[in-house]
Amino acid sequence: MEKGTISINAQNIMPVIKKWLYSDKDIFLRELVSNGCDAISKHRLIAMKGDAPAEENYRVDVILDKEENTLKVIDNGIGMTADEIVKYICQVAFSGAEEFLKQYKPEEGENGGIIGHFGLGFYSAFMVASKVVIDSKSWQEGAEAVRWTSEDGMTYDMEPSDRAERGTCITLYLNEDEKDFLSLYTTRGVLEKYCAFMPVPVFLSEVKKPEPPQEGEEAKEGEEKEPEKPAEPEQVNETAPLWLKRPADCTEEEYREFYRKVFHDYEEPLFWIHLNAEYPFNLKGILFFPKIRNEFT
Known part of the structure; x- marks a missing residue:
C-alpha cells in the first residue's frame, strides 16, 4: 500500500x-x-x-x-x-x-x-x-x-x-x-x-x-486646502441584541420592533418564545411565530 x-x-x-x-x-x-x-x-x-x-x-x-x-x-x-x-x-x-x-x-x-x-x-x-x-x-x-x-x-x-x-x-x-x-x-x-x-x-x-470654491471665491495664495x-x-449594527437580554428586561414593543427589523415583516408576530437556558447547556434565542394568512382569514 x-x-x-x-x-x-x-x-x-x-x-x-x-x-x-x-x-x-x-x-x-x-x-x-x-x-x-x-x-x-x-x-x-x-x-x-x-x-x-x-x-x-x-x-x-x-x-x-x-x-x-x-x-x-x-x-x-x-x-x-x-x-x-x-x-x-x-x-x-x-x-x-x-x-x-x-x-x-x-x-x-x-x-x-x-x-x-x-x-x-x-x-x-x-x-x-x-x-x-x-x-x-x-x-x-x-x-x-x-x-x-x-x-x-x-x-x-x-x-x-x-x-x-x-x-x-x-x-x-x-x-x-x-x-x-x-x-x-x-x-x-x-x-x-x-x-x-x-x-x-x-x-x-x-x-x-472639500467643496470647490464658488464663483468669485478663489483660494488665497499659500492657503492650505482642507484635507479630505x-x-x-x-x-450599522447592534452589539447587544435582544436575545442576549433577560426576558424580564424586554418589553413587548422591543420584541415587536426586533421582529420587524430582522424579518422585514410589518405584521405583528402571533407570539414568541424567549429562550434563556444556562443548564445543562447555554441556549439563548427568540422563536417568533408569524401570522399566516390564508383564504379563511
Missing part, C-alpha cells in the same frame, strides 16, 4: 477560490469585518490577562472613497507583525484563531467572541478587488508597522508602513464592475444583512471631498 499527501498548486487553485469560494460576492465584506471583530476580541482577551492596556473604544470602520475607488475595513484590534502576516495571510486557510486560543484561553465554554480566522475568507476580497493592501501594527511593544500588497492573491510585496495606531487597515482597490460597493446604500445593506449583530461596533462612512476626511460615521 502506498500513502502520500495531496499537493496543491497555488497558481491553479487561487482562480478557483476567487470565482467559486462563495456564491455571492458581497460575502467579502462579512469576512473582512469578521476578521476585524476577531482581532478586537483577541486584544480584549490579552487585555483581560493583563498583558496589554485595556481599551474602551473598540470599533471596526468601513470607509468608502469614490475618488480613489477604494473600500477600507479598519479595526483597532491586535494587529500583526511582518512575521504574523507571512504566517496568517500568506498561508491560505492557516488557523490563526485556533493557535491564539491555545495561548489565551477564555472562560470555559466560551470562545472569547472569536468568529474565525484569516485564510480563505480574507482571499474573498480578490473577488471584487484588483489590488489589496494591508497596513498593520501589532499590539506588541516596539513592533513596527508593516504593509502587505498583492494584485493577484498569489504574489505579494511587503515593506514598512506609516501606520501609527495599533490595528489593521485593509484597502481594496475595487474592480470597475464592482463599484456598486462604493455606494453607501449598497454597502449599508450588505452590512445590515451580514453584520447586524457583530459583537463590536461597526461604522460606515464615506470620504467627502470621512463623513460622520454611522453605526
Whole structure:
C-alpha cells in the first residue's frame, strides 16, 4: 500500500477560490469585518490577562472613497507583525484563531467572541478587488508597522508602513464592475444583512471631498486646502441584541420592533418564545411565530 499527501498548486487553485469560494460576492465584506471583530476580541482577551492596556473604544470602520475607488475595513484590534502576516495571510486557510486560543484561553465554554480566522475568507476580497493592501501594527511593544500588497492573491510585496495606531487597515482597490460597493446604500445593506449583530461596533462612512470654491471665491495664495476626511460615521449594527437580554428586561414593543427589523415583516408576530437556558447547556434565542394568512382569514 502506498500513502502520500495531496499537493496543491497555488497558481491553479487561487482562480478557483476567487470565482467559486462563495456564491455571492458581497460575502467579502462579512469576512473582512469578521476578521476585524476577531482581532478586537483577541486584544480584549490579552487585555483581560493583563498583558496589554485595556481599551474602551473598540470599533471596526468601513470607509468608502469614490475618488480613489477604494473600500477600507479598519479595526483597532491586535494587529500583526511582518512575521504574523507571512504566517496568517500568506498561508491560505492557516488557523490563526485556533493557535491564539491555545495561548489565551477564555472562560470555559466560551470562545472569547472569536468568529474565525484569516485564510480563505480574507482571499474573498480578490473577488471584487484588483489590488489589496494591508497596513498593520501589532499590539506588541516596539513592533513596527508593516504593509502587505498583492494584485493577484498569489504574489505579494511587503515593506514598512506609516501606520501609527495599533490595528489593521485593509484597502481594496475595487474592480470597475464592482463599484456598486462604493455606494453607501449598497454597502449599508450588505452590512445590515451580514453584520447586524457583530459583537463590536461597526461604522460606515464615506470620504467627502472639500467643496470647490464658488464663483468669485478663489483660494488665497499659500492657503492650505482642507484635507479630505470621512463623513460622520454611522453605526450599522447592534452589539447587544435582544436575545442576549433577560426576558424580564424586554418589553413587548422591543420584541415587536426586533421582529420587524430582522424579518422585514410589518405584521405583528402571533407570539414568541424567549429562550434563556444556562443548564445543562447555554441556549439563548427568540422563536417568533408569524401570522399566516390564508383564504379563511
